[in-house]
Amino acid sequence: MGKEVSESCVDSLLTEMVASYCDRFYANKSELAARRIEAIGYQVGHQLSERYTMERPRFTDHLEAIKFICKDFWSEVFKKQIDNLKTNHRGTFVLQDNRFRWLAHMSVDPSLENGGASQDPSDAGESKAAQATSMHLYFPCGIIRGALSNLGIPCAVSAEVSNLPACSFVVRIKA
Amino acid sequence: MIVCVAVVGHQNNPLYIQSFTEADDALKLHHIVHCSLDVIDERVNNPRKSGPMLNETFLGLLYPTENYKVYGYLTNTKVKFILVTTDLDVRDADVRNFFRRFHAAYVDAVSNPFHVPGKKITSRTFAERVSNIVKSFGFSSG
Numbered sequence A: 001m002g003k004e005v006s007e008s009c010v011d012s013l014l015t016e017m018v019a020s021y022c023d024r025f026y027a028n029k030s031e032l033a034a035r036r037i038e039a040i041g042y043q044v045g046h047q048l049s050e051r052y053t054m055e056r057p058r059f060t061d062h063l064e065a066i067k068f069i070c071k072d073f074w075s076e077v078f079k080k081q082i083d084n085l086k087t088n089h090r091g092t093f094v095l096q097d098n099r100f101r102w103l104a105h106m107s108v109d110p111s112l113e114n115g116g117a118s119q120d121p122s123d124a125g126e127s128k129a130a131q132a133t134s135m136h137l138y139f140p141c142g143i144i145r146g147a148l149s150n151l152g153i154p155c156a157v158s159a160e161v162s163n164l165p166a167c168s169f170v171v172r173i174k175a
Numbered sequence B: 001m002i003v004c005v006a007v008v009g010h011q012n013n014p015l016y017i018q019s020f021t022e023a024d025d026a027l028k029l030h031h032i033v034h035c036s037l038d039v040i041d042e043r044v045n046n047p048r049k050s051g052p053m054l055n056e057t058f059l060g061l062l063y064p065t066e067n068y069k070v071y072g073y074l075t076n077t078k079v080k081f082i083l084v085t086t087d088l089d090v091r092d093a094d095v096r097n098f099f100r101r102f103h104a105a106y107v108d109a110v111s112n113p114f115h116v117p118g119k120k121i122t123s124r125t126f127a128e129r130v131s132n133i134v135k136s137f138g139f140s141s142g
Helices: A007-025 A030-052 A062-078 A110-115 A121-150 B026-045 B092-110 B124-135
Strands: A084-087 A092-097 A155-161 A167-173 B002-008 B014-019 B058-064 B069-074 B080-085
Touching: A007 A030, A007 A121, A030 A062, A030 A121, A030 B092, A062 A084, A062 A092, A062 A121, A121 A155, A121 A167, B002 B026, B002 B092, B002 B124, B014 B026, B014 B124, B026 B058, B026 B069, B026 B080, B058 B092, B069 B092, B080 B092, B092 B124
Parallel strands: none
Antiparallel strands: A084 A092, A092 A167, A155 A167, B002 B014, B002 B080, B058 B069, B069 B080
């Protein structure tokens, strides 16, 4: 039997976690905050991958594991699959989600957008907004890294936001 | 009767090992478990080409000794489960069913946020669940 989770609760929890780490525990040390949030994601991914790989045969290669992340793992966590997977066949994979659930209800704070109005209005606002969204992506990055590490694939994961609900995760497998 | 079950981590570190005998033969059983790790390695690195399921988690009978039968199971996350039993006519389906339930118990145990990955499983709930699964081994055919 599937268990249900309130989406707005998860959204609020994620937002609150990012806010706590960025503004309270590690105010002005965004690097450290990012690492802490990523570490929480890592543990979550580690545990989830254990559960979701239960009744399936072992993976033979990296591509199979990545496909598992794109399809089954993503469906379990986000109720949808990754929209596009690209690879250079040398250990780098780009997973693109056109409507990433945790960014879907996110809007950019208008005060941020107007913040740099005096000089270069679009630039300053956009970079601040991009920073704010990217802080929210360390958690899912950690989840992917945790899941893959648990499957025996050490890797580094980073995220890029193009236009808001869409984002892509770049997985670099360590040789 | 199941005399010993063990969980071994991906670096061959013991995560949980429990014997279910009255006699003082824990050391002997641990030795059997230890030996079976090599057999698992061999199975995984040189899979038999004819095998129906190449990468199945259930590894089947690892090796029979004079008194025991040893079965193995390897998860996707390279965690090994080992079962030592004294029953000589064991049905494969029973063993599969055992490992499936054991795996579920293991997953629940490691999903505990207070469990440190790679450390021994000390949860009492897990121990109780395992002993229940061990007791019901062979009776449930579903």
